[in-house]
Amino acid sequence: MNSVDISVSDVGPFAQRLAAAGGVRSLAANAFAEVGLPGTKDEAFHYTSLRSLNRLKFIADSVVPSDAELESLIDNALPSDGSLASATRIVFVNGIFSEKFSTVSGLSAVSFTHGTQEEQHSVADNDLPLVLLNRALGCSTAELEVPEGTDAGTIVILSLNFGNATEGDEAPSFHPHLHVRVGKGASVTLAEMIIGKGVYLNNPVSVINVAKEASVTHTKLQRESADAFHLATVSPVIAERGTYNSFTLGFGAQLSRHEVHAYLEGAGSAVHINGAQLLVDRQVGDITSVITHAAPNCISRQTVRNVLADRARGVFQGKVFVERIAQKTDGYQMNQALLLSETAEMNAKPELEIYADDVKCSHGATVGALDDDQLFYLCSRGIPDAEARRILVEAFLIEAVGLVEVDDVRAALEGALSAALVERIGATTMGDGSLS
Amino acid sequence: MSNFLKISGLHAKIEADGGDKEILRGVDLEIPAGELHVIMGPNGCGKSTLAYTLAGREDYEVTAGSVSFKGQDLLAMEPDERAAAGVFLAFQSPVELPGVNNANFLRTAVNSVRRARGEAEMDAVQFLKTVRAATKSLSMQDEMLKRNVNVGFSGGEKKRNEVLQMTLLQPSLAILDETDSGLDVDALRIVADGVNKLRAPDFSALVITHHQRLLDYLSPDRIHVMAKGRIIRSGGPELARQIDQDGYATFLADAA
Ligand SMILES: Nc1ncnc2c1ncn2[C@@H]1O[C@H](COP(=O)(O)OP(=O)(O)O)[C@@H](O)[C@H]1O
Numbered sequence A: 001m002n003s004v005d006i007s008v009s010d011v012g013p014f015a016q017r018l019a020a021a022g023g024v025r026s027l028a029a030n031a032f033a034e035v036g037l038p039g040t041k042d043e044a045f046h047y048t049s050l051r052s053l054n055r056l057k058f059i060a061d062s063v064v065p066s067d068a069e070l071e072s073l074i075d076n077a078l079p080s081d082g083s084l085a086s087a088t089r090i091v092f093v094n095g096i097f098s099e100k101f102s103t104v105s106g107l108s109a110v111s112f113t114h115g116t117q118e119e120q121h122s123v124a125d126n127d128l129p130l131v132l133l134n135r136a137l138g139c140s141t142a143e144l145e146v147p148e149g150t151d152a153g154t155i156v157i158l159s160l161n162f163g164n165a166t167e168g169d170e171a172p173s174f175h176p177h178l179h180v181r182v183g184k185g186a187s188v189t190l191a192e193m194i195i196g197k198g199v200y201l202n203n204p205v206s207v208i209n210v211a212k213e214a215s216v217t218h219t220k221l222q223r224e225s226a227d228a229f230h231l232a233t234v235s236p237v238i239a240e241r242g243t244y245n246s247f248t249l250g251f252g253a254q255l256s257r258h259e260v261h262a263y264l265e266g267a268g269s270a271v272h273i274n275g276a277q278l279l280v281d282r283q284v285g286d287i288t289s290v291i292t293h294a295a296p297n298c299i300s301r302q303t304v305r306n307v308l309a310d311r312a313r314g315v316f317q318g319k320v321f322v323e324r325i326a327q328k329t330d331g332y333q334m335n336q337a338l339l340l341s342e343t344a345e346m347n348a349k350p351e352l353e354i355y356a357d358d359v360k361c362s363h364g365a366t367v368g369a370l371d372d373d374q375l376f377y378l379c380s381r382g383i384p385d386a387e388a389r390r391i392l393v394e395a396f397l398i399e400a401v402g403l404v405e406v407d408d409v410r411a412a413l414e415g416a417l418s419a420a421l422v423e424r425i426g427a428t429t430m431g432d433g434s435l436s
Numbered sequence B: 001m002s003n004f005l006k007i008s009g010l011h012a013k014i015e016a017d018g019g020d021k022e023i024l025r026g027v028d029l030e031i032p033a034g035e036l037h038v039i040m041g042p043n044g045c046g047k048s049t050l051a052y053t054l055a056g057r058e059d060y061e062v063t064a065g066s067v068s069f070k071g072q073d074l075l076a077m078e079p080d081e082r083a084a085a086g087v088f089l090a091f092q093s094p095v096e097l098p099g100v101n102n103a104n105f106l107r108t109a110v111n112s113v114r115r116a117r118g119e120a121e122m123d124a125v126q127f128l129k130t131v132r133a134a135t136k137s138l139s140m141q142d143e144m145l146k147r148n149v150n151v152g153f154s155g156g157e158k159k160r161n162e163v164l165q166m167t168l169l170q171p172s173l174a175i176l177d178e179t180d181s182g183l184d185v186d187a188l189r190i191v192a193d194g195v196n197k198l199r200a201p202d203f204s205a206l207v208i209t210h211h212q213r214l215l216d217y218l219s220p221d222r223i224h225v226m227a228k229g230r231i232i233r234s235g236g237p238e239l240a241r242q243i244d245q246d247g248y249a250t251f252l253a254d255a256a
């Protein structure tokens, strides 16, 4: 095994952890040490500075609450109507798979393994720095395999993260790894939910292999602690006529980045990288994607909505890369932002790089404030101004959440959105005049 | 009760193209309790501006004059407070609210107004009963409640949705801004029925229209002709019939 030979100054906040990353991890640790954290000179991080990580020293030790406390936190993290309570659950606590709180025994058709896989620590030329960091420091891998032709239903993937108090300069970092292989013609819904407390870095990496004609819905509800850092990388690879339909809904973290690298490998495959975020105070939320069309007749769709209050800043970077072979590509990308204050900001950078000649690609972006006509209409019906604003913000985001096609998962996201709005934008939630 | 609604010397302007544009230039109008008054006047004379100003739209800046409503200074109130006090405006062009469910919107509005009026809020069951009765009387499909507010509604459906809101919010002053425009005869009748059901000694209405047709169903008490931001003529129902036949030309000539 290689020994770790790392110059401490190069790796700043991770020096201590990397120095301890020997054995199978040393290759990744060295590779990360070589590139370091991306800076704003890196084009991919032009709008999102990771500088604030440098204030901290990341450590492996972390606080884990009592089982009773964890249990109640898990209950609270799930939708209050109990809709997902019986779904199979994979739980990570501080980035480590928790057998105790998971219900993988309920997985009949699906095979599940966990532990440290050798493969998790491998290194390839084009690995992203944050993926290398995950491989160097990660110590828990969950592998899910949905066999050919199986409908695995909904699997909840719950992460509970516990950091340190804000005063200190040490904080734990978590590097969970999830690998999902969905067999030919199989289907599954992955409903990720993340909650947290205190200061920490969560650096999850997910790889999703979607086989021929398989269909995956993958949602993420990101409610990290307001003091946390969330730097996630998701890499779906989709074979012929397969579908990967994803949605991320973000509220948490002082700095978050949801980075998707989707690879449309087989002809006729489709990918949806949708999302929404609601940011307040000085939160920065970055939704970045690189979608590669590497086969003909593929579809990519991206609809992202941002609501930014106070001094919050949203970042959207979406690159659609169409290879020469990828004729009849159908790509669509739309980023929309609602700014609730003069000091909120949206940085949007859509990018198309097309080498095929018979493609249909469009992208657009809008930035605006709440509509005065709509506000007045609501107020003229007796609805106070603050509540009218909240209703319009909710409407803007709920339309995006509507892209999630799995009913109970969409309902869970809608519920979380309403709760977050009451907490963040104020006023009571709108009356349920539903007709059912 | 003669000062149910009293508009005196009302001037209002809007900022447009970098300059001020005066639209209302001294409107005087009184509507006693229980009466239905009509405003007619050529396009662009300021009818909608008057309606918006009464409902509290901020874009229109009142530069002079006053409006008292049931003894209160209407112009000092926020739009939602005016709604709670009993003012309802049926918009000439109802606004679409994508992502806002119509039933939720209606219930939120009803309960906001009830709360402000010191009445008990309606729970989902009560509300459903009330709204179903209202849609039925307006010959509306319940399906319209499940859609987003006014999104994808036809012109007629939007106008009916306005009348539905009026019915549910129980105003004491209803301002209908060309609610009859673009409606077929059946729809027109339904709108008129909606207004007539509210008629009571403590309910007044201000109906803006171009057509005698609607007035046939409403039996108005008084007709006002507006031109260039002022009421230039007031009279009985015969005034509307005269306008229907001869147009506004003679009045405008008189006023000039
Ligand atoms: N928001 C606005 N911006 C600019 N001009 C306006 C605005 N609202 C009304 N106006 C102008 O004021 C005048 C009166 O308009 P309006 O009150 O809508 O008339 P009416 O309803 O009688 O047809 C018109 O010349 C119109 O163009």
Ligand SMILES: [Mg+2]
Residues within 6 Å of the ligand: B047, B048, B049, B092, B177, B178
């Ligand atoms: Mg008008």
